[in-house]
Amino acid sequence: DAGITQSPRHKVTExxxxxxxxxxxxxNHRYMYWYRQDPGHGLRLIHYSYGVKDTDKGEVSDGxxxxxxxxxxxxxxxxxxxxxxxxxxxxxxxxxxxxxxxxSGTRLTVV
Amino acid sequence: DQQVKQNSPSLSVQExxxxxxxxxxxxxxxxxxxxxKKYPAEGPTFLISISSIKDKNEDGRFTVFLNxxxxxxxxxxxxxxxxxxxxxxxxxxxxSDYKLSFGAGTTVTVRA
Numbered sequence: 312d313a314g315i316t317q318s319p320r321h322k323v324t325e326x327x328x329x330x331x332x333x334x335x336x337x338x339n340h341r342y343m344y345w346y347r348q349d350p351g352h353g354l355r356l357i358h359y360s361y362g363v364k365d366t367d368k369g370e371v372s373d374g375x376x377x378x379x380x381x382x383x384x385x386x387x388x389x390x391x392x393x394x395x396x397x398x399x400x401x402x403x404x405x406x407x408x409x410x411x412x413x414x415s416g417t418r419l420t421v422v
Numbered sequence: 423d424q425q426v427k428q429n430s431p432s433l434s435v436q437e438x439x440x441x442x443x444x445x446x447x448x449x450x451x452x453x454x455x456x457x458x459k460k461y462p463a464e465g466p467t468f469l470i471s472i473s474s475i476k477d478k479n480e481d482g483r484f485t486v487f488l489n490x491x492x493x494x495x496x497x498x499x500x501x502x503x504x505x506x507x508x509x510x511x512x513x514x515x516x517x518s519d520y521k522l523s524f525g526a527g528t529t530v531t532v533r534a
Contacts, residue, residue: 315465342520353428353511354466354524369521401465405520410456413465 314338317402317414324421330389332417334402336382340412342405343385345369345377347398348416354401360385392421425449426514428525436533441499443528445512448493452514456522457486457497460509469510470497502532 316335324330334343341362346354346369356369358377366377374396376388389396399418403411427446435441443457453474458466472479472486472495479486485498499506512525 344521346524351431351526352424353426353526354513356521356523359521403465410468410471411458411466411522413458413467415463415465 314412315402315404315414317400317417319417320415321418322420324392324419326393326421327391330392330419332387332389332400332402332419334385334387334414336385336402336404338404338406338412339382340404340406341382343379344403344405344411345375345385345387346401346403347371348401349398357387357400389419392419394421397421423448424523424526425452426512426523426525428512428528430528431526432529432531434531434533435502437504438501441497441502441506441530441532443497443499443510443512443530445495445497445525446493447495447514447523449514449516449523450493451516452523453517454515455486455488455495456513456515457484458511458513458524460511460527466511499530502530504532504534506530507532 318333344359345357355371360366360379378386402414456471457469459469460466470484488495509527511527513522
């Protein structure tokens with residue numbers, strides 16, 4: 312089963328360009344999250360969504376925006392990519408109960 | 423400021439022995455704690471959780487202990503197996519606020 316699909320899996324982009332990462336879920340989960348993983352920092356929350364068109368900022372939201380026009384899709388946009396945004400990005404969903412289900416991640420390199 | 427801290431970046435243990443992973447938190451409002459396991463090139467997967475109304479939860483080889491007064495929890499893996507080699511993340515949340523705060527992770531290596 313592919314409950315959560317992240318695309319692309321890998322991307323190299325140039326500084327200053329906009330980048331959009333996509334998270335697609337088939338679980339009909341209400342809650343969706345974007346995290347970034349960096350050495351020494353673990354997973355840090357970028358943005359999250361409690362439902363369609365209902366989003367809020369996490370702890371490291373500067374330089375990122377999100378949109379959720381459908382339950383199944385949660386998009387993360389880097390307005391103007393910088394080298395500090397080189398990271399591995401994980402999308403997660405949450406249904407009833409507390410456990411998150413994570414996607415396989417997107418490795419983004421900004422050169 | 424990181425509210426969940428895993429101060430040991432790595433742990434090496436012999437196969438068959440016990441692995442003990444530690445996690446400290448600073449937010450006294452946290453009342454739900456989870457451990458996730460992550461293999462390279464994969465997303466984290468849920469391992470075990472504990473509510474603040476308990477001090478111990480066990481699931482097979484995995485046991486989580488919670489010491490609320492010390493704001494400390496630990497994960498015990500007994501016996502450790504080669505497949506346990508992974509990065510383990512501690513996470514915590516406040517009640518109905520579903521946002522999880524994660525620690526930096528501990529890389530466990532199980533030696534044959």
